[in-house]
Amino acid sequence: NAGVTQTPKFRILKIGQSMTLQCTQDMNHNYMYWYRQDPGMGLKLIYYSVGAGITDKGEVPNGYNVSRSTTEDFPLRLELAAPSQTSVYFCASSYDRVSHEQFFGPGTRLTVL
Amino acid sequence: AQSVTQLDSQVPVFEEAPVELRCNYSSSVSVYLFWYVQYPNQGLQLLLKYLSGSTLVKGINGFEAEFNKSQTSFHLRKPSVHISDTAEYFCAVSPRGSQGNLIFGKGTKLSVKP
Numbered sequence: 473n474a475g476v477t478q479t480p481k482f483r484i485l486k487i488g489q490s491m492t493l494q495c496t497q498d499m500n501h502n503y504m505y506w507y508r509q510d511p512g513m514g515l516k517l518i519y520y521s522v523g524a525g526i527t528d529k530g531e532v533p534n535g536y537n538v539s540r541s542t543t544e545d546f547p548l549r550l551e552l553a554a555p556s557q558t559s560v561y562f563c564a565s566s567y568d569r570v571s572h573e574q575f576f577g578p579g580t581r582l583t584v585l
Numbered sequence: 586a587q588s589v590t591q592l593d594s595q596v597p598v599f600e601e602a603p604v605e606l607r608c609n610y611s612s613s614v615s616v617y618l619f620w621y622v623q624y625p626n627q628g629l630q631l632l633l634k635y636l637s638g639s640t641l642v643k644g645i646n647g648f649e650a651e652f653n654k655s656q657t658s659f660h661l662r663k664p665s666v667h668i669s670d671t672a673e674y675f676c677a678v679s680p681r682g683s684q685g686n687l688i689f690g691k692g693t694k695l696s697v698k699p
Contacts, residue, residue, distance in 0.1 A: 572685055
C-alpha cells in the first residue's frame with residue numbers, strides 16, 4: 473500500500489492564483505481530513521469528510537473548498553490565493569472514528585507571494 | 586471547546602537520558618488522547634493513544650504516556666532516548682462522539698544530543 477499520497481510536494485503561487493492540492497489514499501478509509509501546519513502553531517483542521525459525497529468544515533475553512541466524489545480522493549481547492557495561506561498542508565485518513573488512528577501524507581509546502 | 590497546551594516548545598536532552606514531554610488539555614466533554622511524532626520533512630505518525638481502560642499507555646519506539654484525569658494531563662515519557670528520537674512531538678485530543686477530528690497542541694521539538 474502506498475498509504476496517503478499528496479501532490480505536489482512544493483508549489484509557489486502568486487497572489488490571486490488558484491490551485492488544487494491532490495490527496496489520494498489506497499486503504500479504503502472512509503474518513504479523510506485536511507490540515508494546515510504553520511510554524512510553531514501545530515495543525516489546524518480545514519475540512520473533513522466522512523465518506524464519498526459528504527464534507528464538512530473544520531476550524532479554518534475560509535478560502536478553501538473540498539469535494540469527495542470517490543472514497544480514494546479528497547482534493548483541496550484554493551481560490552484566490554493569499555499570503556496568509558502560505559503553509560504546509562497535510563492530508564490524513566482514518567478507517568473510522570472508533571480506531572482514531574489517522575494516517576498522514578507527506579505534506580505539500582505552499583508559498584504564496 | 587477543546588484546547589491542548591504543550592508546556593515546552595523545545596526539549597534538549599543527551600542520548601540515553603530519560604525524557605518527559607508535557608501535555609495538558611482543556612475540554613468540557615470527554616476526550617480521546619493521542620501523541621503523534623513528526624520526523625523532519627515527513628508527515629505525522631501515531632505514537633500512542635488513550636481511548637479507555639488502563640491509564641498507562643505504551644506506544645511504539647519505547648514511548649509511554651499516562652492519562653491523569655484529575656490533572657487533565659497526558660505526559661509522554663521515555664526512559665532512555667536515542668539520537669533517532671529527534672523529532673517534533675504533538676499531543677492531540679479528539680472529543681468523544683465527534684467525527685474523529687483532532688485538536689493539536691503546538692508541538693515540542695525534542696533534540697537528542699550525543
